[in-house]
Amino acid sequence: MRQLLICFDVDGTLIDDTVFIWQTLHDAIATDPEERRAWEKAFWNKEITYAEWAQHDVDMWRRKGVTRRDLMQYLTPLRPMCGANDALNALHDAGHVLGIISGSLDIALDRAFPDWKTLFRHVFLNHLIFNEQDVLMGVRATSYDIDHKADGLREMARRTGFALTDTVFIGDHFNDVSVAELAGLSIAFNCKSDLLARVADVVVDGTDLRSILPVIRNAARQD
Template structure:
C-alpha cells in the first residue's frame, strides 16, 4: 500500500454538521458567537484552551447536562458511508486517526464504538459526573495549526513518513495539516483556502467514494 495511515476530521467530515455551532444554537447563544471567538483566537487574544473552556462554561450556566447535550445532538448523524469506509480501511490494515476540534460526546453519539476502529484519537473531551453534570473539559492541543503537529507525532510513533499519511477534512482549520499529508482530501469542502492546498476535492453524499483515492496498490 502506498499509504499506511488515514486521519479524519469530524465536524463536516465524518459528521455532516458543525457540532459546536449546533450546540451553541441549542443552548440559546447568539448566531455570531462562534465567529467572535474565532476572531479573538486568530488575533492572539484568546488561547484555544480558554476558548473551549469559556464556551463550555456558558453552556453550564445555561443548565447544560449530558442529557441536554445529547438532546441537542439528536438529529446529528454520521455521513453516509463513513462507517463502512472506516471498517474497510481497518480490514485492509490501515492505521486510523481522528484529529479534530470536535467533541467526544458528538462522535460517541453517532459512532458509539468508534474507539474500536481508531488507533489515535485527538479531540475535545467533556467530562461528566455520575449524574451527567459537566465537571471539566479537556481541550485538545491539536486543532487548527496543531493538527499538523498531531499528524507528525502519529507518523513518528508509527515509523511512517508524512508521505505515507492521508488526511480527510473540510474546513479552514484543516489547511496546515493538508499541506503536510502525503494525500490530502477535501471532502465536501467548505473553505477555498483548503481547496487550494488539497490534492483531491471530493463532493459526494457517500464517503465510500474516497476509497479509490486512498487505496493505491
C-alpha cells in the same frame, strides 16, 4: 500494498448535518450570541489561547446547567456521513491505521459512531468532563486544532511509527489546511473552503465517503 495512517476530520467530514459541532450546541443551548462572538474574536485576535476559548465556551454551557444527557439529546439529529461506516470498516479491514484530528467534541462521536473507540487507534479532539451526576464540569481541550492540526499529524505519525509520506488526511474546511499541506496524501471531501481545495492533492466531489476509497487504494498500491 502500503499500510497507511489515515486521519479524519470529524465535523462535516465523518459527521453530516453540522459544519462545526460547537456552533450546533451553542444554538441548541441558546447561549448569548454576543458573548460567544466576543470569545471567538478574542481567540482570533490572539488575546486568549484555544484552550481558554474552549473553556469559556463550555462555561457558557455550564451556566445553563446542562448534563451529558441534554447534550446527547441536542445531538440526536447528527448522522454519520453517507457511506462513512462502510468506508471506515473497509479501510480498517484493509489493515490501515485510522486516526482522528479534530476540533470536534467526543460526544459528537459517541452520538454518530458508538463504536468509534474500536475503529480509531489515536484520537485528538476535545473531551468534555462530567461529574458523577453527569453534569457538565469542563473540557479537556485538544492541542491540535486549526493551524496545529499539522502538529497533530506529526505526533500521531511519531506514535504509530509511520513516515509522513505514508499518511493520509481527509477534511472539509479551512481548519484542515495546515494538515492537508503536511499529509502524504490530502483529500478535500464535502469541501467548503477554496483554500483547502487548492492545497489538497485530491478533491472528492459529492457527500458519499465511500468515494475516497479508490483514491486511497490507488495510493496504497504505489511505493
